[in-house]
Amino acid sequence: MQFRPWLWAFSILFAWCSLPTVGRAEVPVIPSETPEQRDARMQWWREARFGMFIHWGVYSVAGGTWKGQPVSGIGEWIMNSANIPVEDYASLAAQFNPVRYDPAEWVRIAKDAGMRYIVITSKHHDGFCLFDSKVTDWDVVDASPWGKDLLKPLADECRKQGLHFCTYYSIMDWHHPAQYRGSDQAYNPTRIHPERKREYMEYMKTQLRELLESCDPEVLWFDGEWPDWYTEADGREVYVYLRELKPSLIINNRVGKGRKGMEGLNRSDQEYVGDFGTPEQQIPATGLPGVDWESCMTMNNTWGYKSDDHNWKSAETLIRNVIDTASKGGNYLLNVGPTGEGTIPDASVERLAAIGRWMRVNGESIYGTQASPLPATPWGRCTAKRLPDGTLRLYLHVFQWPENGRLTVEGLSGRPKAAALLADGSAVAVQAEGERILLDLPGKAPDPVASVIRLDVNPNP
Structure with missing residues (x-):
């Protein structure tokens, strides 16, 4: 090299x-x-x-x-x-x-x-x-x-x-x-x-x-x-x-x-x-x-x-x-x-x-994923997959766990279907607000290096 x-x-x-x-x-x-x-x-x-x-x-x-x-x-x-x-x-x-x-x-x-x-x-x-x-x-x-x-x-x-x-x-x-x-x-x-x-x-x-x-x-x-x-x-x-x-x-x-x-x-x-x-x-x-x-x-x-x-x-x-x-x-x-x-x-x-x-x-x-479709991820990184039914599956890799427990994902116009932690499969409350998606997270990060949230979003009309 x-x-x-x-x-x-x-x-x-x-x-x-x-x-x-x-x-x-x-x-x-x-x-x-x-x-x-x-x-x-x-x-x-x-x-x-x-x-x-x-x-x-x-x-x-x-x-x-x-x-x-x-x-x-x-x-x-x-x-x-x-x-x-x-x-x-x-x-x-x-x-x-x-x-x-x-x-x-x-x-x-x-x-x-x-x-x-x-x-x-x-x-x-x-x-x-x-x-x-x-x-x-x-x-x-x-x-x-x-x-x-x-x-x-x-x-x-x-x-x-x-x-x-x-x-x-x-x-x-x-x-x-x-x-x-x-x-x-x-x-x-x-x-x-x-x-x-x-x-x-x-x-x-x-x-x-x-x-x-x-x-x-x-x-x-x-x-x-x-x-x-x-x-x-x-x-x-x-x-x-x-x-x-x-x-x-x-x-x-x-x-x-x-x-x-x-x-x-x-x-x-x-x-x-x-x-x-x-x-x-x-x-x-x-x-x-x-x-x-x-x-x-x-x-x-x-x-x-x-x-x-x-x-x-x-x-x-x-x-x-x-x-x-x-x-x-x-x-x-x-x-x-x-x-x-x-x-x-x-x-x-x-x-x-x-x-x-x-x-x-x-x-x-990580495996089989594609590049992030998000314009910015100040809290970490994102990878993505497109499921057979058209659902956009995002993996939110959170490096900086929010102190207030609220994670904001900007730049998505689709409607959220469900979200869960990969660490234990527990559900994460999620809602849409315009072109933002808001997730309510547990008080403590599952992993100090990178905690991953799986977020499914309905395809855009």
């Missing part, structure tokens, strides 16, 4: 239309699908709303230190941050032996937190693969004492426990000889030997096919697309290749170059590479109406394990982030960085358990 300003980082719309007209005919055609077919392909992902990101690799052995000295920056970037030569960095693979790796436990932790899918790094920027790739020895099977594929057992366990399995893949590769360091002091952003670019593109496509064949991910989550040598046309080539291999596959926007803003974009007459946007380390203030998106975020300051990073977000912050993201129509992808031995840090497990306790009571207010 790399922190980038959000208008660039989640650069939603992935278009190739800025390419010169000459040569477009040679660019592969994106498989056609109707809006209904796209909705069916995206359905599980849209309903899931909450997933686990896992950044794991040989950098986890270093844990943020090199030759006994702490290295600044995020843990998985240590090869770049410490400017470690390729041959020296290889020593970490020789120490990568995750004897405490328990895929069933990892999936249990995610499931108990209320997460519906897992996205794990199959290959990060250092090029090291957590699966058995036949086109390189720089993988866990050939270069580490572990000697076995790490992804397939996790994929199998996800399916056994009912979670969706997905993989991350970096386009930038600090190890592959086709790419070379951007400067004497850093790998990022890499450059490429022009005569070897096609070689690398085929290498990448082969590895992606290997992933599909070995562990069958439902999402391919790309990153590392920012070096100048990688183009919109390259992203389109990869996207088309993968969708032809697996038509149901969902692919994020970083498979292409994306855009720095949303100006001038018109979905009716432009084609885009990628299925969802990826804001990083923040939640867009107003969401991204009409666009599928997912906000990825760390629990502390780093993605990969770093032993001295103790700047953990509170469970309250993380729970409210889940709510905030859903209230704006997005998914929340929350990261853990396991150690080199294969354990998820206790601080992460504790916070995930706290989220899980909240989700077990209030999960229906």
Whole structure:
């Protein structure tokens, strides 16, 4: 991962239309699908709303230190941050032996937190693969004492426990000889030997096919697309290749170059590479109406394990982030960085358990919901569902419980049908007053972090 300003980082719309007209005919055609077919392909992902990101690799052995000295920056970037030569960095693979790796436990932790899918790094920027790739020895099977594929057992366990399995893949590769360091002091952003670019593109496509064949991910989550040598046309080539291999596959926007803003974009007459946007380390203030998106975020300051990073977000912050993201129509992808031995840090497990306790009571207010239809929610956040009979069901997530016991919901012209607390199902008195709905609440909030009221409103005439 790399922190980038959000208008660039989640650069939603992935278009190739800025390419010169000459040569477009040679660019592969994106498989056609109707809006209904796209909705069916995206359905599980849209309903899931909450997933686990896992950044794991040989950098986890270093844990943020090199030759006994702490290295600044995020843990998985240590090869770049410490400017470690390729041959020296290889020593970490020789120490990568995750004897405490328990895929069933990892999936249990995610499931108990209320997460519906897992996205794990199959290959990060250092090029090291957590699966058995036949086109390189720089993988866990050939270069580490572990000697076995790490992804397939996790994929199998996800399916056994009912979670969706997905993989991350970096386009930038600090190890592959086709790419070379951007400067004497850093790998990022890499450059490429022009005569070897096609070689690398085929290498990448082969590895992606290997992933599909070995562990069958439902999402391919790309990153590392920012070096100048990688183009919109390259992203389109990869996207088309993968969708032809697996038509149901969902692919994020970083498979292409994306855009720095949303100006001038018109979905009716432009084609885009990628299925969802990826804001990083923040939640867009107003969401991204009409666009599928997912906000990825760390629990502390780093993605990969770093032993001295103790700047953990509170469970309250993380729970409210889940709510905030859903209230704006997005998914929340929350990261853990396991150690080199294969354990998820206790601080992460504790916070995930706290989220899980909240989700077990209030999960229906997150899963399968849509963005809030309310113009403002000064008391917290709102998510919504449309029931088969047309009823608008609102979930009012109250962060600040009113001292006078009266909650006012502004901007609704429909008539309220009923309201109840999710915590215990008890009814809440509700009445309409013009375009306001007034609810009389108990004196004490059921949950100090976020109490949820389910409010059903008759459809407008």
